[in-house]
Amino acid sequence: xxxxxxxxxxxxxxxxxxxxxxxxxxxxxxxxxxxxxxxxxxxxxxxxxxxxxxxxxxxxxxxxxxxxxxxxxxxxxxxxxxxxxxxxxxxxxxxxxxxxxxxxxxxxxxxxxxxxxxxxxxxxxxxxxxxxxxxxxxxxxxxxxxxxxxxxxxxxxxxxxxxxxxxxxxxxxxxxxxxxxxxxxxxxxxxxxxxxxxxxxxxxxxxxxxxxxxxxxxxxxxxxxxxxxxxxxxxxxxxxxxxxxxxxxxxxxxxxxxxxxxxxxxxxxxxxxxxxxxxxxxxxxxxxxxxxxxxxxxxxxxxxxxxxxxx
Amino acid sequence: xxxxxxxxxxxxxxxxxxxxxxxxxxxxxxxxxxxxxxxxxxxxxxxxxxxxxxxxxxxxxxxxxxxxxxxxxxxxxxxxxxxxxxxxxxxxxxxxxxxxxxxxxxxxxxxxxxxxxxxxxxxxxxxxxxxxxxxxxxxxxxxxxxxxxxxxxxxxxxxxxxxxxxxxxxxxxxxxxxxxxxxxxxxxxxxxxxxxxxxxxxxxxxxxxxxxxxxxxxxxxxxxxxxxxxxxxxxxxxxxxxxxxxxxxxxxxxxxxxxxxxxxxxxxxxxxxxxxxxxxxxxxxxxxxxxxxxxxxxxxxxxxxxxxxxxxxxxxxxxxxxxxxxxxxxxxxxxxxxxxxxxxxxxxxxxxxxxxxxxxxxxxxxxxxxxxxxxxxxxxxxxxxxxxxxxxxxxxxxxxxxxxxxxxxxxxxxxxxxxxxxxxxxxxxxxxxxxxxxxx
Numbered sequence: 087x088x089x090x091x092x093x094x095x096x097x098x099x100x101x102x103x104x105x106x107x108x109x110x111x112x113x114x115x116x117x118x119x120x121x122x123x124x125x126x127x128x129x130x131x132x133x134x135x136x137x138x139x140x141x142x143x144x145x146x147x148x149x150x151x152x153x154x155x156x157x158x159x160x161x162x163x164x165x166x167x168x169x170x171x172x173x174x175x176x177x178x179x180x181x182x183x184x185x186x187x188x189x190x191x192x193x194x195x196x197x198x199x200x201x202x203x204x205x206x207x208x209x210x211x212x213x214x215x216x217x218x219x220x221x222x223x224x225x226x227x228x229x230x231x232x233x234x235x236x237x238x239x240x241x242x243x244x245x246x247x248x249x250x251x252x253x254x255x256x257x258x259x260x261x262x263x264x265x266x267x268x269x270x271x272x273x274x275x276x277x278x279x280x281x282x283x284x285x286x287x288x289x290x291x292x293x294x295x296x297x298x299x300x301x302x303x304x305x306x307x308x309x310x311x312x313x314x315x316x317x318x319x320x321x322x323x324x325x326x327x328x329x330x331x332x333x334x335x336x337x338x339x340x341x342x343x344x345x346x347x348x349x350x351x352x353x354x355x356x357x358x359x360x361x362x363x364x365x366x367x368x369x370x371x372x373x374x375x376x377x378x379x380x381x382x383x384x385x386x387x388x389x390x391x392x393x394x395x396x397x
Numbered sequence: 398x399x400x401x402x403x404x405x406x407x408x409x410x411x412x413x414x415x416x417x418x419x420x421x422x423x424x425x426x427x428x429x430x431x432x433x434x435x436x437x438x439x440x441x442x443x444x445x446x447x448x449x450x451x452x453x454x455x456x457x458x459x460x461x462x463x464x465x466x467x468x469x470x471x472x473x474x475x476x477x478x479x480x481x482x483x484x485x486x487x488x489x490x491x492x493x494x495x496x497x498x499x500x501x502x503x504x505x506x507x508x509x510x511x512x513x514x515x516x517x518x519x520x521x522x523x524x525x526x527x528x529x530x531x532x533x534x535x536x537x538x539x540x541x542x543x544x545x546x547x548x549x550x551x552x553x554x555x556x557x558x559x560x561x562x563x564x565x566x567x568x569x570x571x572x573x574x575x576x577x578x579x580x581x582x583x584x585x586x587x588x589x590x591x592x593x594x595x596x597x598x599x600x601x602x603x604x605x606x607x608x609x610x611x612x613x614x615x616x617x618x619x620x621x622x623x624x625x626x627x628x629x630x631x632x633x634x635x636x637x638x639x640x641x642x643x644x645x646x647x648x649x650x651x652x653x654x655x656x657x658x659x660x661x662x663x664x665x666x667x668x669x670x671x672x673x674x675x676x677x678x679x680x681x682x683x684x685x686x687x688x689x690x691x692x693x694x695x696x697x698x699x700x701x702x703x704x705x706x707x708x709x710x711x712x713x714x715x716x717x718x719x720x721x722x723x724x725x726x727x728x729x730x731x732x733x734x735x736x737x738x739x740x741x742x743x744x745x746x747x748x749x750x751x752x753x754x755x756x757x758x759x760x761x762x763x764x765x766x767x768x769x770x771x772x773x774x775x776x777x778x779x780x781x782x783x784x785x786x787x788x789x790x791x792x793x794x795x796x797x798x799x800x801x802x803x804x805x806x807x808x809x810x811x812x813x814x815x816x817x818x819x820x821x822x823x824x825x826x827x828x829x830x831x832x833x834x835x836x837x
Binding site: 120121124149150151152169170230234235252254255256257340342343344345346349357360361362363364365 | 404406410472474475478479481482499503504505656657658659660661663721792794795798799802803804805806809811824
């Protein structure tokens with residue numbers, strides 16, 4: 087009985103396998119997409135579509151209710167003329183420059199503190215993390231009292247003979263006060279991430295350092311900190327992004343005052359959108375913020391090559 | 398099998414999402430005889446104006462209309478705008494009287510002239526003139542006022558007596574109760590009880606109530622916040638500036654008034670209720686909550702506002718719009734009309750929530766049930782004879798967002814009042830130029 091020649095047979099087998107692989111590939115791809123469809127469709131409907139809508143709105147004069155009227159680049163040009171916009175951008179940068187390093191440092195300090203095998207350490211870990219999961223509004227309501235002219239903080243300072251300022255009513259101290267609250271609320275999260283990072287530092291490095299006579303500070307500076315640099319980089323990116331979007335604390339603690347001292351970008355954006363009938367302008371602000379955050383993140387990525395150490 | 402499972406899951410979730418969510422309650426059938434529910438959004442505590450009582454009465458008289466109150470204590474108007482944006486406008490919205498023009502010029506409020514013609518009431522002289530005239534923009538009636546909220550000086554009678562200081566006069570435009578007299582009185586009642594150099598009791602609080610901007614400037618012979626026509630911001634000019642500087646000096650020169658920053662922890666009316674302020678310029682709508690906060694702690698009374706050249710007091714209007722896309726404007730207006738008739742006016746006036754819209758009701762009902770402080774008739778007199786309405790302009794909220802924030806620097810003594818107002822005037826004037834054709 088004649089059969090296919092060997093080369094034809096191999097070719098036929100390869101073609102057959104390719105056809106089968108191709109069919110299997112598509113089958114799996116469709117299955118995968120079907121399972122992911124929910125998230126993908128949700129992301130498109132609730133993230134991508136509103137973003138595109140907002141991009142369109144940024145080129146219109148729109149009060150948020152009536153039909154929008156195309157206005158070209160007018161909203162973007164208005165930002166250069168808007169004194170308050172400049173103030174809010176400056177305040178947001180100021181907040182970020184204060185918040186990011188302090189919240190990272192506080193998180194690292196806490197992580198080092200709780201990275202010990204002592205009794206009840208888990209209780210302390212939970213206690214430090216609790217502010218992270220507490221509602222921002224609840225935190226702000228309580229701190230309005232704590233930071234009042236006759237509030238808890240000034241009372242405690244008074245025990246040491248220090249006359250505390252009117253934290254929330256003084257233009258110089260108001261932003262500092264907001265940062266104190268935001269650092270308190272966010273350091274628990276940074277602590278948890280740093281703690282995970284600390285578990286990844288090989289103990290053998292510390293042993294070797296001790297043998298070489300390195301003290302605690304040198305071990306921290308030469309081993310711990312460099313090996314935590316990827317974690318620091320990750321937290322820094324997140325902190326920057328979150329700082330530029332601070333809103334809840336400002337809304338309750340100061341309402342942007344006194345005299346615009348704590349009026350930040352997103353708070354002004356909210357007012358334009360929902361109080362001042364300037365939804366088009368607010369949309370433009372949102373996209374400008376997106377570009378600013380994107381640019382800063384890009385710069386951070388580039389600079390990270392100089393100081394982030396990956397093992 | 399996996400594919401089927403995935404498909405079914407995705408479809409099920411989307412079907413649930415599409416079918417879920419409650420419909421707005423105002424979507425009842427509009428067929429004759431069917432009940433509709435009108436939604437009414439506002440920031441006033443329903444207890445303060447006895448909403449439940451009013452709701453019950455109205456629904457008894459109108460069995461086919463239900464009223465639902467969407468109590469939004471903070472930023473009610475932001476929520477209103479978001480609801481309108483979402484195509485889910487309520488049927489009635491209480492708005493700040495200063496902002497009615499902004500809704501009207503943007504065509505976000507429904508004119509009510511056809512509803513007034515259909516349901517009444519008839520215009521007559523028993524109403525205060527402003528009831529009919531105030532809400533007109535471009536000749537159309539855009540809001541409905543259910544009452545007035547006047548301001549006056551509220552005084553802590555016990556504090557005055559403890560320190561042997563005579564109470565201010567009740568009579569308006571009493572020449573002896575002028576700005577110098579206020580300062581002299583406040584100085585006697587600004588008291589440092591523990592010798593730390595900082596007063597624990599302040600003689601007066603005025604500029605924490607924004608009604609002071611219009612009241613004291615006009616009393617001094619100025620035009621108020623805006624020139625007539627609402628196109629020019631005049632707070633930094635002439636007699637207006639003089640008055641604003643005098644207000645600033647209460648805190649920075651005479652030191653009888655707390656700096657604005659002192660109010661971050663405790664609001665002015667709370668400080669008054671705690672006995673920390675002897676005299677306060679305040680909106681009478683706060684009487685209800687003050688009664689609860691003060692209780693029997695001390696006696697308090699109402700006195701006239703001190704004058705410079707004439708007796709004046711700015712009063713707010715408790716006013717409501719029917720949003721442009723309200724589902725049930727007819728039913729909404731019927732409820733609003735009910736609120737301006739007896740017994741609704743009696744109920745709200747006796748609660749101290751508003752001064753009624755007719756002369757005779759003001760005299761008859763305001764403060765009648767003992768909810769008010771002593772000498773409530775002083776408030777009534779102020780309202781009937783010395784009342785000025787809030788200034789009208791197009792972009793008031795935006796203007797305030799600019800100039801009021803900057804005024805904090807003056808109220809905290811960080812900058813001279815003249816410099817602050819000079820800086821903000823061009824910016825505010827630019828905003829007022831929008832909608833050049835509006836007439837009010």
